[in-house]
Amino acid sequence: MIAVVDYGMGNLHSVRNAFELIGADVTVTRDPEEIRAAERIVLPGVGAFGECVKNLEAAGLREVLQEVVLERGTPFLGICLGMQVLATTGEEFGVHRGLGWVPGVVRRFQGTDLRVPHVGWNEIEPRVESPLFRGLGHAPCFYFVHSYHFVVDDPRVVAATCDYGGPFTAAILYRNMFATQFHPEKSQEAGLRLLENFLDWEPVC
Amino acid sequence: MLKRRIIPKLLLRNGRNVKGRQFVDLRDTGAPVTNARIYDAQGADELIFLDIEASDANRGLLYDIIAKTAEEVFMPFCVGGGVRTVEDVRALLLAGADKVAINTAAIETPSLISDAARLFGSQCVVVSVDFRRDGSRARVFTHGGRCDTVLDAVDVCRRAAELGAGEILLTSIDRDGTMSGYDLEITRQVADAVRIPVIASGGAGSSEHLAAAFLDGHASAVAVASLFHFSDHCPIKVKAQLKIAGIDVRAA
Numbered sequence: 457m458i459a460v461v462d463y464g465m466g467n468l469h470s471v472r473n474a475f476e477l478i479g480a481d482v483t484v485t486r487d488p489e490e491i492r493a494a495e496r497i498v499l500p501g502v503g504a505f506g507e508c509v510k511n512l513e514a515a516g517l518r519e520v521l522q523e524v525v526l527e528r529g530t531p532f533l534g535i536c537l538g539m540q541v542l543a544t545t546g547e548e549f550g551v552h553r554g555l556g557w558v559p560g561v562v563r564r565f566q567g568t569d570l571r572v573p574h575v576g577w578n579e580i581e582p583r584v585e586s587p588l589f590r591g592l593g594h595a596p597c598f599y600f601v602h603s604y605h606f607v608v609d610d611p612r613v614v615a616a617t618c619d620y621g622g623p624f625t626a627a628i629l630y631r632n633m634f635a636t637q638f639h640p641e642k643s644q645e646a647g648l649r650l651l652e653n654f655l656d657w658e659p660v661c
Numbered sequence: 662m663l664k665r666r667i668i669p670k671l672l673l674r675n676g677r678n679v680k681g682r683q684f685v686d687l688r689d690t691g692a693p694v695t696n697a698r699i700y701d702a703q704g705a706d707e708l709i710f711l712d713i714e715a716s717d718a719n720r721g722l723l724y725d726i727i728a729k730t731a732e733e734v735f736m737p738f739c740v741g742g743g744v745r746t747v748e749d750v751r752a753l754l755l756a757g758a759d760k761v762a763i764n765t766a767a768i769e770t771p772s773l774i775s776d777a778a779r780l781f782g783s784q785c786v787v788v789s790v791d792f793r794r795d796g797s798r799a800r801v802f803t804h805g806g807r808c809d810t811v812l813d814a815v816d817v818c819r820r821a822a823e824l825g826a827g828e829i830l831l832t833s834i835d836r837d838g839t840m841s842g843y844d845l846e847i848t849r850q851v852a853d854a855v856r857i858p859v860i861a862s863g864g865a866g867s868s869e870h871l872a873a874a875f876l877d878g879h880a881s882a883v884a885v886a887s888l889f890h891f892s893d894h895c896p897i898k899v900k901a902q903l904k905i906a907g908i909d910v911r912a913a
Binding site: 467469470473474477502503504507549570571572573574575576577578579597599601602603619620639641642643644647648 | 662663664665666701704706707728731732735736737754757759779780781782783784785827828856857858881882911912
């Protein structure tokens with residue numbers, strides 16, 4: 457069973473629909489017991505950084521996720537804001553503390569000739585050899601929609617980059633955590649393939 | 662590189678797709694979920710649904726279409742029509758929309774733009790501006806093109822961006838359904854005045870028109886309706902032609 461964590465933010469239906477299409481047994485839940493019992497955890501997210509962390513804490517999910525993902529090593533997929541909240545801090549509408557699982561800071565795109573948000577399909581460049589990118593070709597296109605991006609402290613956790621006024625973190629791979637700035641659930645065939653790869657993924661911690 | 666987007670625009674009335682000319686003379690263009698599925702298969706980058714007869718009575722029908730679309734197509738889609746309050750925005754997002762288009766309310770209650778941006782993020786707030794030409798200027802109309810606000814389209818879009826809109830859907834009522842090309846001049850004025858993406862809309866009649874919207878209109882995306890409904894063009898074909906014209910589009 458895959459648990460899509462419901463904390464009142466984001467495109468939960470789309471994520472569930474995408475996993476269902478590829479034949480996964482998936483539940484959308486905020487029940488700690490269901491999350492503890494899940495074989496894989498998905499943290500989607502749309503909205504603002506501070507609100508996201510606040511909602512996770514208000515639902516009592518911070519500790520549960522910490523236990524399941526950090527201590528027990530359950531395979532984890534963060535999507536968009538669900539990737540950003542892994543950071544130490546986020547700078548959207550003031551400085552907020554994130555989950556702090558992946559050291560770094562989430563910053564707004566800067567650049568005078570850059571339109572923000574970064575909206576649309578853009579190519580990613582995988583930076584690591586991983587079964588998560590199997591079958592995607594060398595520069596697959598994914599759908600992005602965000603104004604902030606994750607600047608990580610340790611570049612070795614960057615699994616893929618994308619270019620928008622310079623390279624930024626498109627995906628993170630760290631132990632049992634895989635996270636994408638883009639939306640695989642909105643990226644048609646490439647996205648579904650990536651989600652299938654996540655289902656098959658056995659992280660080496 | 663960020664790709665230029667091709668976005669089929671689907672108008673909804675009583676659960677069916679329709680398309681007119683200059684916002685009137687509507688013709689039936691089929692079933693929305695079927696159309697969405699076809700555009701998905703043809704490599705469209707995104708979809709826009711606008712409920713042009715939005716009322717409380719047919720809201721359930723709209724949510725139903727959104728939920729079914731979200732089950733069948735795995736690309737982003739924007740939904741608009743009758744969005745007045747933050748609760749309307751929330752309901753559409755919960756039903757499965759990725760973005761919500763705000764039109765009349767963006768003029769009547771601009772605070773809705775900032776409220777929605779703060780609660781749900783700018784990325785899902787699309788401000789939809791309909792205009793008619795008045796000489797070299799563009800005047801904004803609301804209520805499906807029926808009410809003249811006398812406001813200038815460039816000013817309205819600039820203000821919307823300041824309030825936190827994530828994108829502008831800019832529609833020329835004069836060009837709508839005429840397939841005579843986008844209003845490139847106004848599109849460029851707006852695109853140059855804001856630092857958020859602008860979707861050109863109204864008038865697409867050929868791949869050349871789409872290319873011009875990107876090159877001369879400085880648009881980030883193009884909305885297309887009649888060209889796909891009433892000709893043999895589809896996203897695959899226009900993308901192939903745009904690619905030859907040197908426009909960076911995603912392969913269909």
